[in-house]
Amino acid sequence: MVFDEGGGCLSRLFDFAGGTGMGYSQPEPLLSKDKVALPSNLMRKALPRWPRLSEPEMVRHYTWLSRRNFGIDTGFYPLGSCTMKHNPRVNEVIAQLPGIADIHPHQPEHHLQGLLSIYHEMQHMLAICSGMDDVTLQPVAGAQGEFTAVRCVQEYFRKRGETQRTKVIVPDSAHGTNPASAAMAGYDIVEIPSLENGRIDLEALKAVVDDTVALMMITNPNTLGLFETDVPEASEIVHAAGGQMYYDGANFNAILGRTSPGLMGFDAVHFNLHKTFSQPHGGGGPGSGPIGVKSHLAEFLPSPVVKKRPIVGDEAKFAVDDMWYTWYEPEHTIGKVQQWHGNAGAIIRCWAYYRRYGYGLKDMSEHAVLNANYLRHALHREAKKADVSHMFVDGAEAEVAKHEFTISLQPAKEAVGVSAMDVAKGLLDLGYMAPTVYFPLVVPECMMFEPTETESRDTLDTFAKDFAQVLKVDAQTLHEAPITTPVRRVDEVYAARNLCLKHPFDEE
Numbered sequence: 001m002v003f004d005e006g007g008g009c010l011s012r013l014f015d016f017a018g019g020t021g022m023g024y025s026q027p028e029p030l031l032s033k034d035k036v037a038l039p040s041n042l043m044r045k046a047l048p049r050w051p052r053l054s055e056p057e058m059v060r061h062y063t064w065l066s067r068r069n070f071g072i073d074t075g076f077y078p079l080g081s082c083t084m085k086h087n088p089r090v091n092e093v094i095a096q097l098p099g100i101a102d103i104h105p106h107q108p109e110h111h112l113q114g115l116l117s118i119y120h121e122m123q124h125m126l127a128i129c130s131g132m133d134d135v136t137l138q139p140v141a142g143a144q145g146e147f148t149a150v151r152c153v154q155e156y157f158r159k160r161g162e163t164q165r166t167k168v169i170v171p172d173s174a175h176g177t178n179p180a181s182a183a184m185a186g187y188d189i190v191e192i193p194s195l196e197n198g199r200i201d202l203e204a205l206k207a208v209v210d211d212t213v214a215l216m217m218i219t220n221p222n223t224l225g226l227f228e229t230d231v232p233e234a235s236e237i238v239h240a241a242g243g244q245m246y247y248d249g250a251n252f253n254a255i256l257g258r259t260s261p262g263l264m265g266f267d268a269v270h271f272n273l274h275k276t277f278s279q280p281h282g283g284g285g286p287g288s289g290p291i292g293v294k295s296h297l298a299e300f301l302p303s304p305v306v307k308k309r310p311i312v313g314d315e316a317k318f319a320v321d322d323m324w325y326t327w328y329e330p331e332h333t334i335g336k337v338q339q340w341h342g343n344a345g346a347i348i349r350c351w352a353y354y355r356r357y358g359y360g361l362k363d364m365s366e367h368a369v370l371n372a373n374y375l376r377h378a379l380h381r382e383a384k385k386a387d388v389s390h391m392f393v394d395g396a397e398a399e400v401a402k403h404e405f406t407i408s409l410q411p412a413k414e415a416v417g418v419s420a421m422d423v424a425k426g427l428l429d430l431g432y433m434a435p436t437v438y439f440p441l442v443v444p445e446c447m448m449f450e451p452t453e454t455e456s457r458d459t460l461d462t463f464a465k466d467f468a469q470v471l472k473v474d475a476q477t478l479h480e481a482p483i484t485t486p487v488r489r490v491d492e493v494y495a496a497r498n499l500c501l502k503h504p505f506d507e508e
């Protein structure tokens with residue numbers, strides 16, 4: 001509760017505003033001011049300058065804002081690599097149950113048995129899906145999961161006295177977060193080129209592997225949407241030199257229930273729960289990036305993880321099943337990577353998604369792969385019909401893609417001066433979120449599509465037709481696109497360099 005110098009709590013703002021133009025009300029404070037002795041240097045000197053608006057004005061403002069936004073609930077969102085799937089509303093219902101939403105993470109264990117049992121089940125389920133032995137749910141993003149795992153590996157080698165291991169290997173198709181995470185942990189990055197067919201070059205790998213390598217980081221299927229068939233060999237090469245293998249699990253949507261990083265020979269992996277298990281994301285969060293590790297790394301995980309043990313004494317009164325769930329601190333823990341216990345809301349929603357599927361998770365990944373391949377063929381089919389098939393080629397010559405695929409608009413660029421960015425902006429005018437552009441970097445004028453399993457065949461067919469129509473639009477018009485969106489083409493570099501995130505009070 002914040003008090004102003006005058007001795008009132010914030011609800012006094014009502015009086016200040018004369019009871020008009022206030023679109024909110026504050027509850028009465030639970031404790032009177034003299035019972036909460038806040039140091040005077042922490043007290044507000046002046047009332048906060050909040051905008052004074054009535055409730056209808058507030059409602060209109062936020063509704064207006066929401067209508068200027070694009071989201072998975074407003075249209076097709078084939079943003080490759082990001083796995084934008086429908087977020088079932090049942091997840092929200094479960095996350096908002098009072099026994100989940102109204103607890104504080106600092107409550108004692110016997111208050112938290114329900115939540116801890118969910119955490120434990122989620123850890124267990126992720127361990128099974130990934131073929132790992134232990135899991136932490138603490139990291140709140142895939143990138144943070146990567147960093148956490150890299151740190152566990154680093155401590156593992158420190159403890160073994162192998163401090164000469166200063167290098168991390170990444171293929172050139174890797175997501176930018178892989179080298180970034182390794183560099184943050186202080187490693188030198190060694191990039192190896194991919195083969196013509198987009199896959200790992202084992203000879204290039206052999207050439208750089210020695211006893212100074214700590215880790216190799218691989219995404220499988222890789223960022224071109226191709227399954228890396230040589231991963232077991234890569235893993236043998238790295239392990240033979242004493243290194244560790246890291247699996248970037250952002251693309252789990254393609255393999256869940258089919259195979260696992262454990263089977264492929266990996267030692268550690270992260271999940272992007274917000275991608276694979278449906279959790280609204282984008283615009284910076286909230287996410288969840290649990291990691292799984294093999295047993296030799298388990299005692300380095302961030303603390304705490306949830307374990308279960310037999311019930312003792314009158315714990316039975318509070319237990320939710322025949323075991324007791326308890327926080328556990330791994331012996332050589334790298335510490336904490338997040339306050340409390342990760343993004344509980346995101347973990348619960350993703351747990352709800354997984355419980356709804358159960359063993360059907362296997363069908364989920366199958367449908368994701370089917371939809372991606374269907375869309376890839378539909379794009380070619382519609383392009384042919386519209387006579388624009390010369391405008392793009394596949395980004396990787398694969399018979400079957402996994403849950404996402406790339407195309408290159410280099411031919412369009414050369415023939416008529418239309419870039420991947422122009423086509424992306426043209427799609428916005430037709431009411432679609434554009435696919436990912438210019439990633440992965442190894443494909444020129446790249447566009448990357450990921451429809452996910454939650455889209456219908458009708459949606460994919462209509463999108464493919466519309467895509468072909470955009471390719472028919474003349475270059476000059478496409479350079480001007482988008483024209484129907486609230487904001488036209490923005491200068492992204494300027495926006496990133498000159499962040500403006502606060503209300504410009506002083507200019508009023």
Ligand SMILES: *Cc1c(COP(=O)(O)O)cnc(C)c1O
Pocket residue numbers: 081082141142143144175177178219223248250251272287289
């Ligand atoms: C999304 C993604 C990441 C990073 O995950 P965040 O949750 O955005 O931090 C890492 N690798 C790949 C391949 C990804 O697609």
